[in-house]
Amino acid sequence: MASKPQHHRPLAGKTQTKRQRTTSTNSTAAANIDSNPMKDAFSKYANYLNDLNDKRERVVKASRDVTMNSKKVIFQVHRIGKHNKEEVLEKAEKDLAVVRDQYISRLVKELQGTDFWKLRRAYSPGVQEYIEAATLFNFCKTGTLLNLDGVNAAIRPLSDPSMEPLQINMLDYILGLADLTGELMRLAIGRISDGEVEFANKICKFVREIYREMTILAPEIDDSSDMKSKMDTMLQSLKKIENACFSVHVRGSEYIPLLGSADASFPLLGEDDIER
Structure with missing residues (x-):
């Protein structure tokens, strides 16, 4: 009979040697992975995104505070009347200074020295509301339009001179200016109700001029969806x-008190009644 083949077991020493080599190889590979430049770059980029998200949340909060306090300025300006103009505008000017020095300055501190255009969507609503308040106040005080250079000149001292200052761009200025016309419409209706027809006529000419300029600029603006909606609203206000x-003018001053009437059948302003 043929003898059965004998199976030889490997020596224990050789087996241990192979395992040691395998362990040593794995440790070397792990060390190579840990020192991989791609992993380091990915880690840095992840930290950058986390920091950017944290900054965005702070910017959104600051923008909301700007919006809320800018609205207070607008409400204050709407209190203007025949006999309290100086008093109302003085209070509005102080409130506007608070918005600029306390709340806009927070945006400046967060955004200066960075690519702040990357966070524009986060702070744009607050900036637009601030422009609306500042231009409304300026019109009531001087009868003129506060331009973009004037807006930026007021906030430039808030920036660190050693860093690139935060500047409001043309798009946010124009979008804020479009919202201004709605506030001017409410102001004009209020002034007519109070018998100040000449002031209302001045507002009408002013809004008409803004709308005319906007029709020239609107096609050049990239943010077409926002601008189209604001242009439609602006035309309705005008x-x-x-x-x-x-x-x-046609029907006489005896119809002035009816501008504030709650009677929905009163046709003075057409189908679209005064917004309250």
Whole structure:
């Protein structure tokens, strides 16, 4: 009979040697992975994104505070009347200074020295509201339009001179200016109700000029969806002011008190009644 083949077991020493080599190889590979430049770059980029998200949250909070306090300035300006103009504007000017020095300055500190355009969507609503408040106040005080250079000149001292200053861009300025026309419409209706027809006519001419300039600029603006909506709203506001001024001119001052009437059948302003 043929003898059965004998199976020889490997020596224990050789087995241990192989395992040691395998362990040594794995440790070397792990060390290579840990020192991989790609992993280091990915880690740095992840930290950058985390820091950017944290900054975005702080910027959004600061923008909301700017919006809320800018609205207070707008409400204060709407209190203007025949006999309290100086008092109302003095209070509005102080409130506007608070918005600039306390809340806009927080945005400046967060954004200066960075690529702040990357966070524009986070702070744009607050900036637009601030522009609306600042331009409304300036019109009521001087009868003129506060331009973009004037807006940026007011906030430039808030920046660190050693860093690139935060500057409001043209798009946010124009979008804020579009919202201004709605506030001017409400102001004009209020002034007509108080018998100040000349002031309302001045507002009408001012809004008409803004709308004319906007129709030239609007096609050049990239943010077309926002601008289209604001242009439609601006035109509606202009029509309401024109209808109110025209009706008072044609039908006489005896119709002025009816501008504040709650009677929905009163046709002075057409189908679109005064927004309250």
